[in-house]
């Protein structure tokens with residue numbers, strides 16, 4: 384027999400779980416989350432945990448600013464009591480050239496205008512923010528004090544605990560295989576039986592394009608591999624995420640709450656590669672360019688290396704909202720490497736569409752799938768890794 388609920392969410396990554404949380408916290412309970420394996424599996428547990436509003440488009444800056452407000456709210460509320468913790472340690476964007484400094488000045492003007500207090504700092508101040516930084520090659524840096532980090536493991540754990548304690552089912556190891564659109568809703572065949580939902584949210588990360596294509600919906604998304612490495616634990620020495628956009632592949636480093644250095648860098652990749660295809664030379668490709676800033680990294684011990692997907696749209700902005708021509712279908716995907724940080728705001732946008740008919744932030748309208756179909760792209764340049 385078919386299992387039924389008013390709302391079905393496909394995907395138990397940060398986006399699906401946060402959306403379920405947002406609905407449940409507003410008193411809406413008739414929903415089910417289906418996910419192909421365990422909660423957090425996918426990009427979420429592979430991510431660097433960085434959270435920032437230092438972007439270059441109005442849509443990203445405003446929605447990330449609101450997301451940070453919600454990360455703080457989450458930390459202070461019930462999710463915080465369940466272990467979620469946003470650590471507001473900032474981002475430091477390094478500049479090795481005057482040209483980069485000019486670009487930072489321009490983005491700082493827009494960020495400040497939109498309420499994000501980023502500013503340019505000189506090498507001495509950068510050293511005060513990150514005392515272990517070698518500033519000999521530094522011209523200046525953009526400091527974003529509102530940014531920060533939060534362990535994806537603790538965040539997912541808190542969301543799952545919250546949903547469980549509020550009676551919201553998360554059906555794990557339940558892969559959606561076939562979606563049929565009917566007059567009154569959606570019939571979803573899964574690896575563990577059939578479901579019927581009046582409203583459907585597709586938040587399946589790298590699995591979203593394939594599911595949506597079954598309904599004739601083109602997303603133009605590419606699942607692009609991104610690698611990362613993690614070292615042994617060390618005493619806390621780096622507060623912010625530090626990124627060097629002047630080196631090809633924008634290498635970055637962030638120290639986790641446990642003390643491990645999480646290091647990433649973009650390298651040439653083939654889209655759609657399976658998440659377990661590692662590259663043997665990646666650790667040195669990622670660490671070497673950072674030796675210029677942190678020479679002592681030569682002595683750290685690498686523990687792990689993995690790969691996940693940046694589920695990437697043509698303009699590096701997500702697709703969030705209803706799909707014209709498909710009643711009661713909502714998409715929340717294509718986060719292009721920024722889905723963890725945006726998850727609280729993204730969840731609010733989808734919950735607003737479902738419960739109120741429209742989102743409260745005007746910037747959210749532009750993230751509709753129509754912009755992809757029309758080629759009406761929003762141009763983002765502040766991309767890490």
Ligand SMILES: Cc1cc2nc3c(=O)[nH]c(=O)nc-3n(C[C@H](O)[C@H](O)[C@H](O)COP(=O)(O)OP(=O)(O)OC[C@H]3O[C@@H](n4cnc5c(N)ncnc54)[C@H](O)[C@@H]3O)c2cc1C
Pocket residue numbers: 393394395396397398399417418419420421422423424425426427428429430431432433434557558559560586587588589590591594609610611647690691692693715716717718719720721722723724725
């Ligand atoms: C190396 C790396 C570093 C990153 N760093 C950051 C960062 O610092 N900050 C940031 O904001 N973002 C970062 N990201 C991006 C971030 O991880 C993603 O944007 C975010 O996790 C997307 O969440 P999601 O829920 O959409 O997808 P996922 O976490 O991939 O979750 C999707 C879920 O859907 C399930 N699923 C898929 N297909 C189906 C199906 N057919 N049926 C049922 N379930 C299905 C999957 O099993 C998975 O659990 C990084 C990504 C990578 C790879």
